[in-house]
Amino acid sequence: MTAKLSADGLTLFRGERCLFQGLSFALNPGELLLLEGRNGSGKTSLMRAIAGLIEFEDGDVLWEGKPIRTNRPDFYGSVVWMQHRVGFKADLTLVENLRFESHLRAQSGADLDVVLKRLDIDRLKRLPLRSLSAGQQRRVALARMLLSSVPLWLMDEPFTNLDREGRALVMDLTTEHLSKGGMCIMAAHQDVEIGGNVTKIELK
Amino acid sequence: MDALSMGGYGAYVWTCYALGAGVLVVCEWRARLRHRRVYREIEVRIKALGDNQ
């Protein structure tokens, strides 16, 4: 059986440096792929490459058996991407930013207020994003993931700028997502406690 | 001498032919120069790496 998401023989260069060679993995519903390694080990580059934002020197990432390079709409219809730069407009309010999301990807129809309450940012609804702290902005990025109805979460360093409570929240939400048959690829340099089926890849 | 003066247009005509020859020579020279530079750079790097190993 082909895995939902798989990769074979990935090789990536950044500039002159070879980050990794011949990397392979497979991911199925309910599973978490954890990319570990110190800063500068190429986790972010690998995440960006899986998201199709940079090209591999060699090898392909396959979504349902088809290379994502040639089937972008299929793949992107099933993905939400979270990274260090949260991808919101500083001048727009929290709600305006999240409302724009519905033009980019399918929404689950979850109630906005419930989601914001759960993330403890419901009081900030009408504020422009620039007046939110970095940690609060990360929580808005989490709201983007909860509001969407896609199976695969790509999270690059989701714990950055979050306090202990926030980190626990990320782990809870991810566990919940996996238990509902979702998938997640996460790059992190901290310890991660997430229940379920976890595969680890260590980058040097 | 008649052939050189080109009925009074000599300066124009000869300048053009000189320019034509000049462009061909410059192109050839630039191409060779680029090749030599790249070659040298690689040579130096390989030698330097060889010492490190």
Place this chain on the structure above:
Amino acid sequence: MWKFIHQLASPPHFYRIAPAFIRWLAVPGLLLIAYGTYAGLFVAPMDYQQGDAFRIIYIHVPSAYLSMMAYMIMAVSAGIGLIWRIKLSHAVAAAAAPLGAWFTFLALATGSIWGKPMWGTWWEWGDPRLTSELIMLFLYFGYMALRGAIDDTAKADKASAVLALVGAVNVPIIHFSVEWWSSLHQGPTIIKEGGPAMDAAMLYPLLAMILGFTLVFGALLLRRVRAEVLYRERRTRWVKEMILAGGN
């Protein structure tokens, strides 16, 4: 056939066989240019309207033709590189741009020198061909500037390929609009460079020059591509082995 093309597009193979091709293009090309120059300067009869100044077209026409040709080569190989991801074709596009710019410069300079005795000015905006060439030169500058501004070769290849293709769509339009624009202009009458009824003794040197310039251009292009290939393959084993073996 496919196997042949594939083999030719493999960088080490290309690098090895290019010098032979360069020789086979350069020698006949230079011979043709030598004949064309001699016949054009001394054998071809004088044009009764332009006098001996018309002999400039033996340089101007081939270079003007090559400035367009080089842009076409650049755009087509950039497109091939973008679509089929053939690295060699990006190298061809990168090599064609500076050559094209040089030949465009030559066409502009000779056109302007030809214009001085013909129109009495070094620059005549009323002539659509010169104006088109000038815009062409700007297009080459833009392409090379974009390439120069991006450090990563692969990224520079792809970005400049998009620009080359957009430019290729625009070149005929630019040509047409400049044509329209100058047709409104009531300037000095422009003498056509050689009509259809051209004397054979005038025509043969021109054909020889066009063919000769094209062959030499091919040789120059291959030489530049060879340098490009070497640069792009600098991390590979075959380059390392070749240089350690003292190859060229």
Place this chain on the structure above:
Amino acid sequence: MMSEEDTVGMTSGILGVARRDLLLAWKRPGDILNPLFFFAMVAALFPLAIGPSPEQLQFSGPAVMWVAALLAMLLSLNSLFLSDFEDGSLDQMLVSPVPLSALALGKTLSHWLTSGLPLVIVSPVVAITFQMPFAVTGYLMVTLLLGTISLSLLGSIGAALTVGLHRGTALLSLLILPLAMPVLIFGARTVSLVAAGDGVAGGLYFLAAYAVLTLSFAPFATAAALRISNE
């Protein structure tokens, strides 16, 4: 209850991005006003340089205003994708099932609405200072309307190619100006022809056809360029 195809689609993508950018422009009106002031000031430089003779101003008015409009468009293009690139919004647009060309078209649409259209609207005011007759001013507006559409579309390609590069502004001008020459030629010459009492249909047809042509390929080129620039 709407189906998925309705909520996440091309039209929704184009309009959604355009609306977001218009909202952003609304919150930062300086981004709209600065190119307009620039347009007015460049246009004011020429009378100061040429001299106050009404005949000469009338004669050079169409050309000056078209050049000023072209430069003003260029000025506003630099920031078209810059903030999206910097704050990560571009990543979000790339990782989306909506075709990137649709999103790029949405951005271009809002760029035209915030920089091309205002130029068209203020051009009669500047035209008055050039002693331009009313009938000619009407044609100036029509050519600017059609021409700025092409300029926005062509410019979006250049902006996408240069986003994230140092020395972006100068490079952008170098890339876009040669491509913009047909628009300038037909725009300015058509208005001059009207002023001289000649026929104008050809120029207007060309500008309209060119707008349609750029509309048909520029969004795809912009999308390809964005994907490359964001690597």
